[in-house]
Amino acid sequence: MEPGEFAKRTGQVVERLAPKLPAQHAASMRGANGAGEWLIALDTLVGSLAEKRIPVSPEDYRDLRLLLEHLTSSASASVRYDMEPVLACLLRDVLVLRRPRPTDVGAMDEAEASGQVWREEVRMRPSAAQDRDTLARLVDTDASDFEVELYERAADPQVLAIDRAQHSHAGQHARHVRRIREREQRQDD
Known part of the structure; x- marks a missing residue:
């Protein structure tokens, strides 16, 4: 992701x-974002969402995850940001909502x-x-004991079978959801 695109998405x-947050948190977050301190802005945002148990949509969750992953992958060696606990906190403490449809009762469990x-x-994730x-x-180029051990684990037939099954299950579910949405759209039209 280019720096300009990252800044735009973060903004x-x-x-x-910001309107969902307490005023002082929103002001702090906006100030950090305006100063180009995106890590601080995102950390304030996610921390406030989790602390106040503010619901976020799946789209907001995906955007936050994408931005945090970009920060993690592009951060210098002096900046270490472990996004997994932050995102796990969002999932554990924050109610994740889906876009309401006429047939929805409310939030997903x-x-x-x-x-x-x-x-x-x-x-x-890659397969x-x-x-x-x-x-x-x-x-083949540089075989250390650790790398050989990683290769042996990755080449294990059971690991490969489980990974294929997980990717297949995720794909089947995505196709199922897509067919349901297409059916609902046709009924609405």
Whole structure:
């Protein structure tokens, strides 16, 4: 993600979620964002959402995850930001809502939210076969004991089968949801 796009997306998320926050948190977050301190702005935002148990939509959650992942991947060695506890806090303490439809009763329960996040993570991660192939190339050029151990784990048939099943399940669910939405759209038209 380019720096300009990252700044723009961060500003959009900050402005979209700021009205949900207490005034002092929103002001602090907007100030940090305006000064280019995006890590501080996002940390304030996510911390406030979790602390006050403010509901976020799946789209907001995905945007926050994308921005935090970008910060983590592009951060210098002196900046270490572990986003997993922050996102886990959002999932544990914040009610994740889906876009309401006429047939919806309300918010999804904890099991649905957890399943949705798990499926999203499965779809985003590379397959075990890709990991195996990458590690095989690494072991061919520079074989340390640790790398060989990683390759052996990635090449384990059981690991590959489980990974294929997880990717398949996530894909099947995504297709199922897409078909339901298409059916609802046709009924609405």
